[in-house]
């Protein structure tokens with residue numbers, strides 16, 4: 001296992017947890033959105049507006065395919081796990097953690113954010129529909145699901161780090177341990 005991928009809906013905490021995990025575990029951290037912004041020289045809303053969502057999705061897959069073989073933490077964008085090809089790449093090259101957040105928390109965190117074009121163009125009802133539709137893809141992509149409701153960033157980082165430390169460096173053991181999806185925080 002080389003990479004740790006964080007997947008989940010917009011506002012589930014992928015970027016915030018990824019950054020903190022990287023300090024905690026002393027592993028390099030990459031945010032796919034930031035990498036794409038840097039390469040394109042455009043913000044996410046600009047990419048969506050000027051080049052279209054399909055172009056952005058191509059860039060996400062390209063990132064996953066081309067990114068060097070390195071021990072690191074990667075915060076994906078909320079749309080990355082929709083693609084079967086992307087899910088396959090992530091599962092084959094690392095440990096995939098799904099940050100499973102409640103929609104009510106997500107809405108509070110993202111509804112005013114101008115940097116998420118999908119939030120901008122959706123009503124609350126439409127966004128919840130998308131959340132429900134996408135949830136199965138995150139579950140499908142994930143080796144481990146982390147329920148985040150009622151947990152602080154610190155608590156989530158601690159649990160994620162525990163799971164990563166338990167499984168790292170043991171690819172065969174990891175495959176066995178992950179053969180049945182595990183959920184933590186499901187008390």
Ligand SMILES: Nc1ncnc2c1ncn2[C@@H]1O[C@H](COP(=O)(O)OP(=O)(O)O)[C@@H](O)[C@H]1O
Nearest residue numbers: 009010011012013014015016017109151152153
């Ligand atoms: N468990 C949590 N407790 C408190 N704040 C959180 C939690 N998870 C995420 N946040 C906050 O919600 C906002 C959106 O999180 P972010 O990491 O950008 O989500 P994502 O990258 O999944 O879209 C950030 O301000 C982040 O600090």
Ligand SMILES: O=C(O)C1=C[C@@H](OP(=O)(O)O)[C@@H](O)[C@H](O)C1
Nearest residue numbers: 009010011033077078079116117
């Ligand atoms: O869910 C999505 O389709 C998207 C999620 C965003 O990332 P975050 O999940 O970090 O907000 C960003 O990639 C883009 O706005 C599209």
Ligand SMILES: [Mg+2]
Nearest residue numbers: 014015033075
């Ligand atoms: Mg993010």
